[in-house]
Amino acid sequence: MSALFNFQSLLLVLLLLICTCAYVHQIFPTILDRNKQGLMGIFWKAARVGERLSPYISLCCVFMAVSMFVGN
Incomplete structure (x- = not known):
């Protein structure tokens, strides 16, 4: 099932995007700025x-x- 149709997967993708962007901005700030x-x-x-x-x-x-650990 696509992450767009599964709410928990969509939240996971958004959290990973936020964490990845914050990390990249910390290491290479000029790329995102x-x-x-x-x-x-x-x-x-x-x-x-x-x-x-x-x-x-x-x-x-x-x-x-x-929740992923308990759900499986």
Whole structure:
């Protein structure tokens, strides 16, 4: 089943996108900072969400990991 039709998988994909963008922005900030507009701006915004809401994002990642472990 596609991740777009399974809500838990969609949340997992969004969390992974946010975490990956925040990590890339921390290591290579110029890559995302020069692309704030357009389609690449989505990654810059995801990095901002990951940086500013990092405690909540990490709690969501732990919750998703536990729910995946318990669900299987």
